[in-house]
Amino acid sequence: MIDRLEKLRGEARKQFESAANEKELEDVRVLFLGRKSELNLAARGLGKLPPDERRLVGKAVNQIKNELAAFLGEAKERLAGGGGGPGLDLTLPGRSPWVGRKHPITRTLEQLEDIFKRLGFEVALGPHVEDDFHNFEALNFPKDHPARDAHDTFYVEGGGLLRTHTSPVQIRVMQTRKPPIRIIAPGRVFRNETPDASHGSEFFQLEGLYVDKNVSFGELKGVLIKFLRELYGDDVGVRLRPGFFPFTEPSAEVDVECRICHGKGCSVCKDTGWVELLGAGMVDPRVFRAVGYDPDEVSGYAFGLGVDRICMMMTGVDDIRLFLENDLRFLRQL
Amino acid sequence: MKAGLKWLRDYVEIELSASELAERLTETLTETETTNLQSGGVSGVVAARIVTVEKHPDADKLSVCVVDWGDGSDTVVCGAPNVQAGMMCALALPGSTITGGRRISEATLRGLRSFGMLVSEVELGVGDDAAGIMDLGPDIELGADVIGFLGTNADTIDVDVQANRPDCMGVLGIAREVAAATGRGLKRPSFELAESAPETAGMIDVTIEDDHDCPRYIARVISGIKVGESPAWLRERLDSVGVRSINNIVDITNFVMLEYGQPVHAFDYDRIHDHAISVRRARSGEKLVTLDGEDRTLDQSHLLICDGAGPIALAGIMGGQTSEVTQTTSNVLLECAWFDPSVVRKGAQGLALRSDASQRFERGVDPLAMDEVAGRACALMSDLAGGTVRRGSVSVGSGSYEPVNIRLSVDKVRRMLEPNGTRGEESGPRLDAAAVSEHLEVLGFQTKVDPGDSDILVVAVPSWRPDVTESADLIEEIARSSGYDRVKALVPYQSLSPVRDEARDARGHIRDIMVRLGLFEIITSSFMAEGAGERAGVDGSVEAIVLANPVNKEMPLLRTSLMPGLLEVVRTNANASQKAIRVFEIGKVFRRDGKAIEEQWIMAGALWGLAERPSWGSSARAVDFYDAKGLIEALGRELKVDTLEASCYDSAILDEGASARLSAGGSPVGHVGTVSQRSAESWGIPDGVIVFELDMGALSTKYTAEGRYEDLPRYPASGRDLALVVDVGVAAGEILGEIRRCGGELLVDMSIFDVYAGKQLPAGKKSVGISLKYRSRERTLTDEEVDRSHELIVKRLTERFTATLRE
């Protein structure tokens, strides 16, 4: 019985302390001190106990009754606005609401989009299920050409394929609009690869395209350097070197100075001091012809980057598969 | 493509180190690395000759060797099967270190003393052959430091050759790029070809079925060869690029392929039936055992080399066993041909057989080098295998090569690479015709100024550059050979006003709100298991899109619903002992509609577990239907969607009694409900998961991003509460709807503060506590005015729902 009363005191304290308003407090009072409360019933049942026990329990009941009354008083004081006074344990953790968060890929995309929007780019989207023309043919990937090797493709029964890059959005925009065009195309892409720590079969890319009269390689370089400085700070080293993409000519691979070792060489950059971040180049005239533009009239540049990769570099995530697993412990860290 | 520095130096002077060269080529050609010898830590290993080999008296598998390393001679006990007298081997002397930091000391093996140890490639860290001790070949001096010897020999760069550069699939092509990048001249291979009668023409017959598949085929015959070991220089060159030496004939074909990038094939002339070669497509079901020992079944996509009896090789991919050169071969038929790139590529892909040869043919080999390549191979077979080269060749087909000439505007080059004027600023020395010519000519292009137009250079493209067909390609050559570093970066400027994508903005807006409401955004796979859609409540009539080649056979469909992915996230997180799950995804679902494929943006989410963040004062209440519904209502308020109405909703996965269809302005936008116990079991998720799905398309047309200002109320409001006792079947929504209809203009707000059913009420009744708020925009209302409005409502409600008022 005494144990039960002790436990009651604990429960009561907790509830008195957490009553959030007058009404709740009244409910708590009725529960613990009201006519039908356990304590009251215990007091009324005292008469049935043997004398020795009666004295002992009686004393405990009284004591607890007094304590509960004190809790009630404290709670009333608290609700009346007496916070900050004695009795408030300032070291107790506060009550936090739920706080949600966007997926790290979304946040990286937003960060990238934000930079490009400031540089005058608009966002364009396209379907995930594409056709051979938009994903390959118009981008100067001839059928049965080794250039397609890097693009392990998912094919859809009954025709079509899952886009292997966001570049088909370029084609769709150019087919429906006249220059000048300045877009970025962010989104999900698909490669038929067995996923491992650095390759997903689904991941995210961001593609950029600018077409106008007399767009030069220097402008491409300028926009990329500007973007990378916005992303990593003014002191970031940037290097363009020859690359190959069927839909750009000249093509460039864009490296940034390794953020881990600042160019000195480490395991992340395989001792080169550089990390490959973007592919870029001047739009190939064959692409312009495929969409009905005259390559003697307009020129343009295009670039593309892996969103997952940038997010991994920024956050230290070392396994790309984590992004689609959505372990809340993982999402809370980033 | 690997290229040893020593080999490259056959064609171009190189003063750079391997890593400097790799860096230079990375700037001008493509990503290039050095392949490091894993010699770290290995020291004190010297070259020694095995003088004698005897069996160990007490151990079958051990030999006792006397070795001589110049400075000394001693006995070494060795367990390798390939040990033999006369062999030059690597001796790890006592006190030396081999890979893994292992120190070698004098040892006693089965009672006999061993002065050090003979080591394998693996123990030296220079290769992966662990089967026996390393044979260093005859070229090394006794006592020489083995690592030093191998290291200088094996200085190799590895060039990531792009799909459009067949020329760089040969060391000579890389040497050409090295020459251009370092300003040196290129020395082409030189050889003298001595031919003797009889004429090849009388010795072999070649026919081509379709000259599209094979525009040109050259056959040559070399007689009286002796198959044997290759000389050191040849083995060394092959070794430096990781190709194993087999015998002089095979090594020569590999060498020539690696030198020029043009594969050649050696057949045993005497094993060719009828001495007749035909190039034709395979018949369906035809078979060939290739050199790798595989029995391959072919179809019409494969191009074959056949003799009088049948297939003897897969054209451009791999030879067959029946005509293979062996130790006893004495006459060789050499094939040097041009096979159609896409035919080779399809054939190799179909057989999953990517060979060194197919990788070159599918890029398109140099159509004008074939005679030289065949001659080079013949000359080597004569020199190294003692063969007699028969006069002339049998050459069938005229080839498909057409010279490419491009008219290049120097002004266009400048505009692309050195712009000025409107956007650019003046930037350093201008490219002129002479500079442009120079950049191109070092790469083998020939240029001349058009006599009629001094701005135009007429550029002849070399035959080994099929990737260059128009001026943009030439501009790339100029840009890369001068280095992209030289191009001045221009500050971007803005001339366009970007257009908004409103549906996408709406999704972003909704995503923001969901996060504000305390949910984590998730992104799940677009793939889905067979039948998952139906199990997740998708209507059976929805046709999913099927992948022809899924990466995961279990997930062959594009998702028709976000629910399967969402429930999987719930499952894994609940299994990871999360106490609360609050997640949502905004993503695409896919369905087939006849020929068309529809992609639709959906939001789905789930709540499960604790309703409040656990804390010392919080309740341990679990979320229920109303938490999820309230969340969607809060979203609706934020989107300023007037009212979200709930009505009955049937779904395969939701609990019948706890699911609701949500509509806005009369059209459905989604649903919310508790996953039924049965579905929870089948998805492996805990009970009590509440899910919702909303159609982003429907929602995004209904929302308002900006609110509208109205005067703030200047007069106080008066509140009246009422507790209506009604049948339990009466829906709260009906009561509120009725109040809304009859409330009059003074009623400005209403809310339900209590719902009670229990002992204090008659069975079958419940009490609904409603708080009403009255206000006028013109004046302070009197009690009488408020009472009048209130009583009117009370009267309507008691009549309509045969309700009574509770005390």
Ligand SMILES: [Zn+2]
């Ligand atoms: Zn680094």
